Amino acid sequence: MLRFSIALLMSLTAAIALAASTFLLLARLRGAVDSLWPLRLSSKRLTSNDIYELTRSTIAAAGLAAGVFAAVYAYRKQRVEEAASRRADSEHLSSRYQNAADQLGNDKAAVRLAGVYALARLADEWVEERQTCIDVLCAYYRMHSEDEEIPTGEREVRETILSSIMTHLENSGTDSWQGYAFNLQRALFDSDIYLLRGLREGTFFDVTGATFSDGTLIVSQPLDEDFGTFVAERALFKGSTKVEFSGWYREGVIDFGGAELNGGRFDFTRLRIDGADLNFQGALLSGASVYFSGAHFTDGDVRFDRAAFRAGSVDFNHAEFSKGVTSFRYASYESASLTFEDTEGEQPIGLPASFWQPRQPEGD
Secondary structure (H helix, E strand, O other): OHHHHHHHHHHHHHHHHHHHHHHHHHHHHOOOEEEEOOEEEOOOOOOHHHHHHHHHHHHHHHHHHHHHHHHHHHHHHHHHHHHHHHHHHHHHHHHHHHHHHHHHOOOOHHHHHHHHHHHHHHHHHOHHHHHHHHHHHHHHHOOOOOOOOOOHHHHHHHHHHHHHHHHHHHOOOOOOOOOOEEEOOOOEEOOOEEEOOOOEOOOEEEOOOOEEEOOEEEEEEOOOOOEOEEEOOOOEEEOOOEEEEEEEEOOOEEEOOOOEEOOOEEEOOOOEEEEEEEEOOOOEEOOOEEEOOOOEEEEEEEEOOOOEEOOOEEEOOOOEEOOOOEEOOOOEEOOOEEEEEEEEEOOOEOOOHHHEEEOOOOOO
16 A cells, blocks of 8 residues: 555656646747746736636646556556466466376376376467477387387377377367477387378478387378478388388488388388488398389489398389489398389489399380
């Protein structure tokens, strides 16, 4: 109350001073005051009508000033209220984040499952910390290794995390998780991953050192969007794993450098690399069936340098190669079946001539 009284007194004093100053200024303009500082009155006397007009003008000016003050005060009050609301919202979201994180650490699988859903919902609403929520979900998924047995309840929690990531990468609205980073390094994947809308430019999907066992990985890139980054360096693919990449890649990176393809099927048929980077440098292809049949390598950087083709089959039949785009420098070839039948364009750099069987012109 004391502060309010002081503020009220100061406001009234300022209002009186403003009104008096305005009255004197207007009086000087009418010739009744020679100088405002120091105040000197002139010999001209004001009539009652002059005083009435001066008073009315003073009241109008004071009203205008009060209106401006009220507008500034209202704007300032709104800003303060908005800031307070944002702080309250931030505190509420932080509390929700802490509760969801606590749920993920619970001993019961059902509670952990609720934590996954809570973090996913929070990521949709809390855009400023969406990456943090994604990081927590990915970190939880990375916790399990190939050597440990995963109980049924825990498997459902892990599959829900993957399902949430896939669903949000397919969304195109404000709750889309395209454009964010997904750190799934050294994770164990024994279930399916479908990225049917690909990875938009700015999205970083990192499965470096991960193990893929008996699952399916499908990446289908839309023709009207630039690709982001998919990194599977030193990843291990085994069992009946199925990997499929399709679409037109004008930008971005697909990186299988140093990966081990010990089994499964890799389908890159009709893949079009037209400006993106495709990397199999140092990869070991041993026992997998890899198909690049009908693929187009027309621009970008396609590297199979130092790759080891030891077993299995690699099919480049009917593929198209542009000069200087694809390289097989220092690659080694043992018992793998590597075929380049009916290919078009220029022979890849470093590829032995014995493998190259280009399409013959019609009539030959």
